[in-house]
Amino acid sequence: MALEPNFLLSWIFLCIAATISSTLFFFRKKQHKFRSKKLQQPKKKLPPGEMGLPWIGETMEFYKAQKNNRVFEDFVNPRIIKHGNLFKTKIMGSPTIVVNGAEANRLILSNEFSLVVSSWPSSSVQLMGMNCIMAKQGEKHRVLRGIVANSLSYNGLESLLPNLCDTVRSHLDTQWRGKEEISLYRSTKALTFTVVFECLYGIKVELGMLEIFERVLEGVFALPVEFPCSRFARAKKARVEIETLLVEKVREKRREMEQEEGGERPNTTLFSRLVQGLIKGEITEEEVVDNMVLLVFAAHDTTSYAMAMTFKMLAQHPTCLHTLLKEHVQIKANKGEGEYLTVEDVKKMKYSWQVVRETMRLSPPIFGSFRKAVVDINYGGFTIPKGWKVLWTTYGTHYNPEIFEDPMSFNPSRFDKAVQAYTYLPFGGGPRLCAGHQLAKVSILVFLHFVVTSYDWSLVYPDETISMDPLPLPSLGMPIKISPKLMSAFEPTSQNKNRTKKERERELKHTRREMEKVGEDEKTIGEASNSTEETRNVKEDERITEEGSTDPSNSQTANFEDHDVSEYEMEDEEVLELFRRSSSLRPKVAKTNNFPYPNKSEEMVLQFPEDTPAETEQTNVEFHSMTDTSEIAGPGAEDLDISVILEGVRSSSDSKEDSVDSSSDSDLSSYYFDGSLPVSAHVEEPETHQDESHLPKDENQMPLLRLNQPVQQLTSWRSCCGLLELLRADDP
Numbered sequence: 045m046a047l048e049p050n051f052l053l054s055w056i057f058l059c060i061a062a063t064i065s066s067t068l069f070f071f072r073k074k075q076h077k078f079r080s081k082k083l084q085q086p087k088k089k090l091p092p093g094e095m096g097l098p099w100i101g102e103t104m105e106f107y108k109a110q111k112n113n114r115v116f117e118d119f120v121n122p123r124i125i126k127h128g129n130l131f132k133t134k135i136m137g138s139p140t141i142v143v144n145g146a147e148a149n150r151l152i153l154s155n156e157f158s159l160v161v162s163s164w165p166s167s168s169v170q171l172m173g174m175n176c177i178m179a180k181q182g183e184k185h186r187v188l189r190g191i192v193a194n195s196l197s198y199n200g201l202e203s204l205l206p207n208l209c210d211t212v213r214s215h216l217d218t219q220w221r222g223k224e225e226i227s228l229y230r231s232t233k234a235l236t237f238t239v240v241f242e243c244l245y246g247i248k249v250e251l252g253m254l255e256i257f258e259r260v261l262e263g264v265f266a267l268p269v270e271f272p273c274s275r276f277a278r279a280k281k282a283r284v285e286i287e288t289l290l291v292e293k294v295r296e297k298r299r300e301m302e303q304e305e306g307g308e309r310p311n312t313t314l315f316s317r318l319v320q321g322l323i324k325g326e327i328t329e330e331e332v333v334d335n336m337v338l339l340v341f342a343a344h345d346t347t348s349y350a351m352a353m354t355f356k357m358l359a360q361h362p363t364c365l366h367t368l369l370k371e372h373v374q375i376k377a378n379k380g381e382g383e384y385l386t387v388e389d390v391k392k393m394k395y396s397w398q399v400v401r402e403t404m405r406l407s408p409p410i411f412g413s414f415r416k417a418v419v420d421i422n423y424g425g426f427t428i429p430k431g432w433k434v435l436w437t438t439y440g441t442h443y444n445p446e447i448f449e450d451p452m453s454f455n456p457s458r459f460d461k462a463v464q465a466y467t468y469l470p471f472g473g474g475p476r477l478c479a480g481h482q483l484a485k486v487s488i489l490v491f492l493h494f495v496v497t498s499y500d501w502s503l504v505y506p507d508e509t510i511s512m513d514p515l516p517l518p519s520l521g522m523p524i525k526i527s528p529k530l531m532s533a534f535e536p537t538s539q540n541k542n543r544t545k546k547e548r549e550r551e552l553k554h555t556r557r558e559m560e561k562v563g564e565d566e567k568t569i570g571e572a573s574n575s576t577e578e579t580r581n582v583k584e585d586e587r588i589t590e591e592g593s594t595d596p597s598n599s600q601t602a603n604f605e606d607h608d609v610s611e612y613e614m615e616d617e618e619v620l621e622l623f624r625r626s627s628s629l630r631p632k633v634a635k636t637n638n639f640p641y642p643n644k645s646e647e648m649v650l651q652f653p654e655d656t657p658a659e660t661e662q663t664n665v666e667f668h669s670m671t672d673t674s675e676i677a678g679p680g681a682e683d684l685d686i687s688v689i690l691e692g693v694r695s696s697s698d699s700k701e702d703s704v705d706s707s708s709d710s711d712l713s714s715y716y717f718d719g720s721l722p723v724s725a726h727v728e729e730p731e732t733h734q735d736e737s738h739l740p741k742d743e744n745q746m747p748l749l750r751l752n753q754p755v756q757q758l759t760s761w762r763s764c765c766g767l768l769e770l771l772r773a774d775d776p
């Protein structure tokens with residue numbers, strides 16, 4: 045029997061109608077459920093701020109400020125004044141929350157992995173390698189950090205110091221000796237590169253190696269496009285060359301270590317520790333190579349910039365230089381020829397370290413960095429939505445007058461007192477605190493020691509500007525005029541190099557006595573004209589040599605015999621006098637300073653950071669949990685992934701549990717906070733010391749501060765690419 049065609053059509057129509065209506069019914073129900081769920085949740089409230097133009101947002105404003113080295117003055121501070129410490133913006137397509145202040149810094153930095161993860165541009169990750177520490181999270185990060193940070197800890201550095209001293213001396217011999225003018229920044233870059241290779245890896249730097257590495261580093265913040273001859277393409281090519289070289293070195297080292305009693309020999313260098321990890325199967329060959337590349341990147345531009353800026357600050361602040369010299373003269377006076385500096389000597393460089401810290405407060409080599417929220421974060425009544433970028437900065441605290449009095453003045457003695465936690469952040473903080481901060485400290489101080497006791501210098505361009513690309517750098521390479529300092533009064537000469545320490549001390553006392561007799565005043569020296577300079581120096585030379593060889597049994601010195609010279613502190617004027625007499629060129633003072641002169645009360649109380657109380661983590665940060673996504677308001681909110689809402693209540697009075705999500709990675713909290721690694725009480729730097737009693741009250745009151753630095757612009761497209769890529773900051 046054939047079916048009626050009309051009957052068949054009606055059936056088909058009926059089926060279609062039924063399907064459509066049930067689908068509609070299902071979706072309506074779902075939508076209703078979704079809406080009611082949404083209503084139950086408190087509204088997410090985004091921080092105030094402007095998202096700028098579609099897609100590019102406020103990228104151009106940020107880029108311009110960065111290019112002019114005025115990120116704080118032109119971008120961050122006006123927004124802090126307008127919106128408060130937490131503001132939203134959109135940079136290169138990424139909605140971003142900029143956080144400022146100690147509390148916010150602590151929240152973001154100490155909650156790495158649980159609330160945020162570090163966010164690097166894809167070009168950086170490709171060039172440093174997917175296996176480097178900065179791209180790793182959780183357990184893998186813990187293992188790598190263990191190897192790297194232990195080798196670079198204060199104890200690890202003790203065995204490294206002789207090597208470091210040799211490297212610095214040999215650098216000065218080859219790059220400074222016999223020259224009248226050098227580029228200080230080029231010099232510090234070459235030095236930091238050699239320190240990493242020769243001191244950390246035990247690999248001799250060969251001709252051309254630095255250039256290849258610099259080609260890689262140039263691409264780290266470039267757009268990851270591989271046009272022939274693009275920055276990134278060149279960098280990738282250089283990376284392949286480096287990889288070939290390093291793989292060969294790693295395999296060679298592995299063979300060598302395996303032949304030596306199963307590789308059980310004590311690991312003296314960071315390189316052997318990494319290879320030891322490889323032999324034990326804890327890390328792979330790729331991880332060894334990638335981390336070797338990363339460490340060069342992490343140490344190179346940062347340490348060299350800090351070194352160069354320290355010299356600039358000293359040249360502009362003669363009172364500080366004077367106090368610093370005093371410290372180094374005393375250390376040098378107790379050393380025999382060629383004797384290495386020890387950890388004890390470095391510990392005596394208290395004031396010098398304050399000078400370096402103050403330099404990095406005003407001119408941080410890294411002004412902040414990006415994170416990505418992995419959950420919704422509720423802070424200060426606002427929500428930082430999951431997936432958004434978070435930018436923490438040093439500026440919000442380093443330049444805050446409530447935290448650092450008269451913040452734009454250069455005043456190293458402000459570090460006589462311990463600083464509040466999370467206010468001084470040149471090395472970052474939390475689980476990603478710079479793993480090489482102790483090495484940076486020791487390298488800068490050792491370099492300072494050898495330079496200030498061997499050379500006089502003056503800035504060729506006192507007003508040289510600082511550019512950003514996107515890391516800061518002196519735009520002309522900081523050329524300086526140099527001349528050897530004649531230190532015969534302190535240095536063990538051919539006659540006295542075999543003398544005992546006691547004899548050297550006696551001689552120093554005698555020299556001081558002799559100086560008192562001579563009584564040459566500053567005016568006379570100041571008036572010495574250029575034409576008579578040379579004659580004067582020859583005479584000075586002769587006299588110092590005579591003094592150095594004076595019979596120590598001279599009756600005038602007899603009264604001092606029973607005193608211990610190491611306890612004797614030379615008066616400031618005496619030190620200056622000694623330097624005047626032994627110096628052919630007095631450090632010149634820049635006529636124009638970028639910063640006001642230091643306070644008159646620049647009497648330094650020497651106190652090493654280690655003397656200050658240990659860190660006790662405490663924060664009063666208040667979070668509230670969200671239950672309703674309709675709380676979210678503002679542009680960009682509609683794109684939010686609302687499926688994960690963090691119960692973000694986190695009063696980290698007990699940071700052991702709070703700083704790292706113990707439920708997801710219970711080992712991490714004990715690892716990062718067990719005292720063996722930086723975030724804990726064992727960190728020696730006061731930047732991590734906690735004194736919660738003076739938390740900033742209302743940081744929105746920050747006045748507009750200006751560095752008064754004339755600005756020299758960089759090649760704009762290169763910087764732009766770098767910046768854009770930096771801001772795009774892909775997930776590692």
Ligand code: HEM
Nearest residue numbers: 178342343346347350409410413471472476478479480484
């Ligand atoms: C003055 C010199 C230096 C400064 C200002 C500096 C600054 C920093 C900062 C701010 C961070 C944290 C970045 C972030 O939170 O995203 C960092 C991380 C790091 N730094 Fe340094 N750094 C310096 C020297 C060094 C040196 C000499 C080394 C080693 C040779 C080094 C190795 C590292 C490593 C491995 C990390 C990543 C740590 C991790 O992800 O766990 N740094 N540095």
